[in-house]
Amino acid sequence: MARLVWALALVGALGRAAPFDNSSSSVRVSWVGDAPSQNFGTTFGLPWPQGKYQPEEVDFRISNEEIPLQSWVTGYWRDGSIKWSAHAIPRTDNVADEYTIEVTPVSKHRHQTTRMSVKDRDSEVTVNTGKITVSFPKKGRHIVGSIKTAGGKTVGINGRLVLYSQNSIPDTASSRTSTTIDRHNFESNIEEVTVSKDNSVRTLVTVRGKHTAIEGSDHDDWLPFVLRFYLYTDSDAIRLVHSITFDGENDKDFISGLGIQFQVPLKGEKLYNRHVRLAGTDGGFLNEAVKGITGLRRDPGAEVRTAQFEGKALPDESTWDTRVTTRLQWIPAWNDYSLSQLSPDGFTLKKRTQPGQSWVNIPGGTRSGGLAYLGGATQGGLAVAQRDFWKRYPTGLDIANAGSDEGQITLWLYSPDAAPLDLRPYHDGMGQDTYEKQLDALEITYEDYEAGFDTPYGIARTNEIFLYAFDSTPSSDTLAELNALAQEPPVLVAQPEYIKETKALGSYWALPDDSSPARTKIESNLDFLVRHYQKEVEARRWYGFLDYGDIMHTYDVDRHQWRYDIGGYAWDNSELSPDLFVWQYFLRTGRADVYRFAETLTRHTGEVDSYHIGDWKGLGTRHGVTHWADSAKQARISQPQYRKYFFYLSGGDERTGELLEDTLDADMTYGILDPQRKVRTDGWKPSPGAPVTFGLGTDWAALAAGWLIEWERRGPRWEEARKKLAGTAAGIAKLKNGFVTGSGSYLIENGTLLPPPTDPDNQGVVAISHLNAVFGMPEVISELLEYWGDDGAAPEGFEEAWLDYAYYYGATAEEQQTRYGQSFTGVSLVQAHSRLAAYYAASQKNATVAARAWSDYLGSDGFRDTQEFVAVRVDGSAVIHPVDEAAWLSTNDFAQYGLASIQNLAYISNSLENSV
Amino acid sequence: MARLVWALALVGALGRAAPFDNSSSSVRVSWVGDAPSQNFGTTFGLPWPQGKYQPEEVDFRISNEEIPLQSWVTGYWRDGSIKWSAHAIPRTDNVADEYTIEVTPVSKHRHQTTRMSVKDRDSEVTVNTGKITVSFPKKGRHIVGSIKTAGGKTVGINGRLVLYSQNSIPDTASSRTSTTIDRHNFESNIEEVTVSKDNSVRTLVTVRGKHTAIEGSDHDDWLPFVLRFYLYTDSDAIRLVHSITFDGENDKDFISGLGIQFQVPLKGEKLYNRHVRLAGTDGGFLNEAVKGITGLRRDPGAEVRTAQFEGKALPDESTWDTRVTTRLQWIPAWNDYSLSQLSPDGFTLKKRTQPGQSWVNIPGGTRSGGLAYLGGATQGGLAVAQRDFWKRYPTGLDIANAGSDEGQITLWLYSPDAAPLDLRPYHDGMGQDTYEKQLDALEITYEDYEAGFDTPYGIARTNEIFLYAFDSTPSSDTLAELNALAQEPPVLVAQPEYIKETKALGSYWALPDDSSPARTKIESNLDFLVRHYQKEVEARRWYGFLDYGDIMHTYDVDRHQWRYDIGGYAWDNSELSPDLFVWQYFLRTGRADVYRFAETLTRHTGEVDSYHIGDWKGLGTRHGVTHWADSAKQARISQPQYRKYFFYLSGGDERTGELLEDTLDADMTYGILDPQRKVRTDGWKPSPGAPVTFGLGTDWAALAAGWLIEWERRGPRWEEARKKLAGTAAGIAKLKNGFVTGSGSYLIENGTLLPPPTDPDNQGVVAISHLNAVFGMPEVISELLEYWGDDGAAPEGFEEAWLDYAYYYGATAEEQQTRYGQSFTGVSLVQAHSRLAAYYAASQKNATVAARAWSDYLGSDGFRDTQEFVAVRVDGSAVIHPVDEAAWLSTNDFAQYGLASIQNLAYISNSLENSV
Ligand SMILES: [Ca+2]
Numbered sequence A, B: 001m002a003r004l005v006w007a008l009a010l011v012g013a014l015g016r017a018a019p020f021d022n023s024s025s026s027v028r029v030s031w032v033g034d035a036p037s038q039n040f041g042t043t044f045g046l047p048w049p050q051g052k053y054q055p056e057e058v059d060f061r062i063s064n065e066e067i068p069l070q071s072w073v074t075g076y077w078r079d080g081s082i083k084w085s086a087h088a089i090p091r092t093d094n095v096a097d098e099y100t101i102e103v104t105p106v107s108k109h110r111h112q113t114t115r116m117s118v119k120d121r122d123s124e125v126t127v128n129t130g131k132i133t134v135s136f137p138k139k140g141r142h143i144v145g146s147i148k149t150a151g152g153k154t155v156g157i158n159g160r161l162v163l164y165s166q167n168s169i170p171d172t173a174s175s176r177t178s179t180t181i182d183r184h185n186f187e188s189n190i191e192e193v194t195v196s197k198d199n200s201v202r203t204l205v206t207v208r209g210k211h212t213a214i215e216g217s218d219h220d221d222w223l224p225f226v227l228r229f230y231l232y233t234d235s236d237a238i239r240l241v242h243s244i245t246f247d248g249e250n251d252k253d254f255i256s257g258l259g260i261q262f263q264v265p266l267k268g269e270k271l272y273n274r275h276v277r278l279a280g281t282d283g284g285f286l287n288e289a290v291k292g293i294t295g296l297r298r299d300p301g302a303e304v305r306t307a308q309f310e311g312k313a314l315p316d317e318s319t320w321d322t323r324v325t326t327r328l329q330w331i332p333a334w335n336d337y338s339l340s341q342l343s344p345d346g347f348t349l350k351k352r353t354q355p356g357q358s359w360v361n362i363p364g365g366t367r368s369g370g371l372a373y374l375g376g377a378t379q380g381g382l383a384v385a386q387r388d389f390w391k392r393y394p395t396g397l398d399i400a401n402a403g404s405d406e407g408q409i410t411l412w413l414y415s416p417d418a419a420p421l422d423l424r425p426y427h428d429g430m431g432q433d434t435y436e437k438q439l440d441a442l443e444i445t446y447e448d449y450e451a452g453f454d455t456p457y458g459i460a461r462t463n464e465i466f467l468y469a470f471d472s473t474p475s476s477d478t479l480a481e482l483n484a485l486a487q488e489p490p491v492l493v494a495q496p497e498y499i500k501e502t503k504a505l506g507s508y509w510a511l512p513d514d515s516s517p518a519r520t521k522i523e524s525n526l527d528f529l530v531r532h533y534q535k536e537v538e539a540r541r542w543y544g545f546l547d548y549g550d551i552m553h554t555y556d557v558d559r560h561q562w563r564y565d566i567g568g569y570a571w572d573n574s575e576l577s578p579d580l581f582v583w584q585y586f587l588r589t590g591r592a593d594v595y596r597f598a599e600t601l602t603r604h605t606g607e608v609d610s611y612h613i614g615d616w617k618g619l620g621t622r623h624g625v626t627h628w629a630d631s632a633k634q635a636r637i638s639q640p641q642y643r644k645y646f647f648y649l650s651g652g653d654e655r656t657g658e659l660l661e662d663t664l665d666a667d668m669t670y671g672i673l674d675p676q677r678k679v680r681t682d683g684w685k686p687s688p689g690a691p692v693t694f695g696l697g698t699d700w701a702a703l704a705a706g707w708l709i710e711w712e713r714r715g716p717r718w719e720e721a722r723k724k725l726a727g728t729a730a731g732i733a734k735l736k737n738g739f740v741t742g743s744g745s746y747l748i749e750n751g752t753l754l755p756p757p758t759d760p761d762n763q764g765v766v767a768i769s770h771l772n773a774v775f776g777m778p779e780v781i782s783e784l785l786e787y788w789g790d791d792g793a794a795p796e797g798f799e800e801a802w803l804d805y806a807y808y809y810g811a812t813a814e815e816q817q818t819r820y821g822q823s824f825t826g827v828s829l830v831q832a833h834s835r836l837a838a839y840y841a842a843s844q845k846n847a848t849v850a851a852r853a854w855s856d857y858l859g860s861d862g863f864r865d866t867q868e869f870v871a872v873r874v875d876g877s878a879v880i881h882p883v884d885e886a887a888w889l890s891t892n893d894f895a896q897y898g899l900a901s902i903q904n905l906a907y908i909s910n911s912l913e914n915s916v
């Protein structure tokens, strides 16, 4: 089967697909990492070669397993053929190691039967997966009305979001006596509920709203949320992707608790048959009953005790030792439990009989798995779990009123026990009240400060939550297994070979290649880099509600510490595209650890490091001590290309799709915010309606990536996007010096690009920057050129302009002088740019340029060929705890060495051995 | 030398000392565990055989090292000869592995010269150790006026205690909006300052007072404290023993922060020469300057960078790269640092530029060493460290205003970032409003509840704090070393052989003996027990501000969990004397791990589990879910014998001495509180002035221990104590059935004991309890009998009464019948009591009884000879994290098997091999 796929894929890769011939063809997908122990339904993406399948002509099915498949198209080639499909499989009793996705003519298998039932009424959406029925009210406070099992047990009702906030934070603990704090409590207030159209295997319910004050509080609705509930046929699990956008005032709206809460009906369940389960470490659990009958002075009987620990209904009381049954009233019922993970290293745990009494400490541990269960042996129960619970500290799990008719589970995405989330600036500007001073400060802290720009207004954060319904208290082994899946939700993906041959994610990467010592050395280096950063996440505790997922920018060799506190050297915010490196490294290796690392990075950088509402919507914010501290708000940082891999591979993750849409308005921001405002010497200023000026590298590449993705997706604005792509590319092509011009004058309304204001007559400007090509431009342009193809769709001269840039960036000063009338200044990141020369060499089959590329790669800047990729143990009093230090490594180099390595190997590996 | 000591010791052990003969004799003391890397002065105790040395005739000196020795007597034999001496050695440049303490005639070495200078003025005490000068004001808020180095640097001023409290706690996070909280801030208010008289090597300054409200708060002064500052000649370290007693209302006075704070003068020190050090994990440190000059965009020069990291003064600015010096104003100064250890597993760390700006997260870790340093490279600085910092969570370290003229260090013994300390009852009584109901509930939860008795009023807690003064910022290696010493302060102790031979801690223990398989097996079992409980402390997280030091009472086999939540099965509160077992195990082994475990246990049980003020002063409180939950407030739990070993070995630890004094009033409580009130059938009720009734086992043994210690110490009430001892012992002896009578009628005023109210004519009562002899009675009586000696000082018939009890407890029903007219009921803990028979057998040289003792030991209750002492791994979802479980082990058995083993081996080991 695999060989057939290969053959077909190769045909596709050449772009000359035969029309569909009614013979089936198929693609294998397998689990990233080990096959999971259970499958409760998942969605995945599959790429296809250009021209191979037209959407209206084909269906998909699984040919090696008897399970239904829901399929839809998430991306198209320019010719309308399928570029990306997405597929959902239901919960299955067994888990196959791999699935074969077969493409069939459309007439076959069109009408699948499904056990999924979806009702979209005026008041609510109801989804019945066959295992659970869940209602989603369209108005009010309850994001989930009820969760009922097929066995008829209602195990969760009145699900709601919970938000606490306060308007101030005491400066110190001692000033708590003198600080007036207005506190507000909020609940979800639903504004819109939508449901997916095709629900044969998967139903997506999207709930949008804001948090609204309760109890007569006078705070406006705020903190908009989007909740995406994914339900699969036959599954009793719900995956919830929970996103919020910060729209408060950072010195008045401090989040002091953010969570999701469910009521659990328990009426009629004996207290000793009610069970609490809270996840400990490594699959461990606290296993308790609301009223314990173990460990007592009198023994009710071994059967009774064992049943309670196992979460089973106890034998009838008449069978117990009466010395226990006559005294049940003296055994405390534990109504409330609370688990707090206030650091990534330790959680505490406590319970109490009721409010007004003291909590009793329960021995805690290091890292909680983040799952809470409350339920009964006969009436069933609900489990709520958060992915990456301890990594996203401060988090918490609360059980309340477990002894009453209605218990409650709260998952705290931000624990109310922690200090409030403080999004204020970390310094007061230190007197940097002019651009001159700001630029001077930039020279020392590398922070590009500007008053008012250090705002989190518009950043977002997404969490993943899992809900599990049970007809009766499950075994804790079951909960442990489910929670393991919640922590690393199983992912299906095609083989690297196949993805590569489709060219759906470009032609700039190839499979690992150990066929020569020189190649093996590069492979080994790449492996070191990706592993080292994963270890650094742990060693440097890059965890936290907002922080988790990001990495740091530069190391402070003297302090054996990343420069977490030094201006522009702290949080990386995708600087120089580590996202691209990690994703491309995953594409070529298929490694599970790399996928998880890349996914986490994407979830952070796409949400926290970009603005999703407000004037700067669509822009990212530059690396800094806080993710939004820097005044450089730029498109290069929210570069949609960083999100593209995850988006398509995940089968079109809807939250990521929304983030991509957010960036479509990035070009509007140039009308009010000039990214070059502090360094511009041409006097240009943005004014609404007038042409705007932006860079042809960092700016245009980011916009182009967004336009291309929108075009691929055939999103609602795809024609506008296509037009802007063509218009700006044509404009660049028409510039006398093409990309070397550095910037252009862009007309937002019609999406065209003219020479920059300094050169209205297109006499030719030479203004290159080392940054132009290190924020995704090579990836975007090569994908774009392949998208346009070679049949004349690409604007005339555009490819040549890019080839010129690729050739001349690293060319000799003489060559530059000859071509442009002057040599380039400001050339650096030579190793990084070697992949541009490699692209040129491969494209033009030019061995000389290939040799130059390898020479630049091996012996310029970045990592020389002599660099040893090793980490050294540092311990003792020099560090807060022992670390393995790679003091020679910065994240810029991590990212760009990685990308240069991958792309040079893809383009010109044949000439490597001649160059070392 | 060792042999000589042995010989002398043996002479002493026989109680027939020759008068002092002018020839020197000596005793070796060595470090518990490895010799420390540094010695900054320490105090230790030494036992002496009865009759050997008269205090007025001898001096002590160190014969193998040229260092001064301060010596004083902490305990006397009955004849006035020295039983315990205490000795202090100063800080020394080198640390010897052992010291030889030589006893010399009094004429020699009487007037040691000292560099210690102590001035006791009206306004303050000033102590100059030769390295630091410390002033202790006698009034006001500042417990330390100033700390100056010999180099003239004032590195700490205005030391004060800090307390925050609040009058309520919101029931839930959501009710924070609707809960009114009155908060109060307090500082130390000094009431009394005293200073030791002999200060040649060690000076002890004792500061007493209460916490007083500041800023016009209307709260009374409360939470009395005693601070004991220990200063040694030549030392720049101060050891501070910090004790508080809770005298608040447990539903109105919630401690929300408790700490000690010092101001650190920094005026004139450049910001880049100011250093912050905060202890991380395993000797690790955060090493930062207030204004960092490493990791910047421009390099000031390698020398500059290295100097800053190492805490040295930077080279003159003129030598730096001017690209840095011209921009120093743009580098943030970090004024405030905060480390929070809110769980025993993880600490977080943050800093900020100033109040009003957000904190910046610093990568934290697992367990902080608990030391904070603030100071300057030229002006010196101060380090504050807490012993057992993370084990006593929630704790914290704050640095504030480090960029101002006066920085501040706060050590939080109770972190203000944590939920307030909640000392309320954990349940509402569940309707137990009669003794009948309470006794019924006792049958199921084993909790002896009574409304109003679940109060923490009068409990105490002691912490150890270390202060270190520096002329300049020290290396972090130095800080790590000092902090290691703060965590396990070096302890000097004599050899087990020597201690045993002096009999100063009884004759009921012997050295480990591996001379036969049967002995080796017992030794191995004991080793298992002591190691297992140490591991359980970690596995079960028996940590916390109040909890640390205690162990749990009984295991819940079904839940794989100690019964932390089940009435009388939770915190152990010395039930059945684990304190005695662990201390005796230390005496025989000299093992460092055992010493630390025993010390920690003593520090907890002596403070938290007893009342130190109020009506119940001197009583302990029975095992329970909270340390004070149980209504059984009894002398057996505050048994002074539990504190005796540590008191004397430590050279008379003054805090422990105070706790011992607290128990001297325990007999007064019987006039108002009848320990047997719920089960008494004789109708007796306490009334002030009238005779009181109490048990001859648990009650009398505890009182007797306190009286004996007071007599030994020749404390202020020693004659009263001696009288009460003799009076009650004589009373017991006169009872027809002696100890078997069970209880007696005690006249508090004159300290005599009469037959119980039920038998005023002394006809003979038989009322034994399995508990009588398992709370220290065997240890107390055997020490007391040795103290009285065999020259007629002991009340007539007293020894016989005890021998009768020892013999008949485990005798046959027939023998009991013959002797007492009836056989005993209620006999259990047979294995535990085998040591009474062993005592009898050794005393009476009775091989038959010895065999009976071994038989009871090996094959009755407790652990049978067939018991395998092993732990089994339990992991997976059954437990919150993996544990090594010894489900067969309860703490009662731990303690009493341990004591029976030790004492049987001491008394009748020769007959063991015949009995197995
Ligand atoms: Ca970031």
Ligand SMILES: [Ca+2]
Binding pocket: B550, B571, B572, B573, B574, B604, B605, B608, B609, B627
């Ligand atoms: Ca206790």
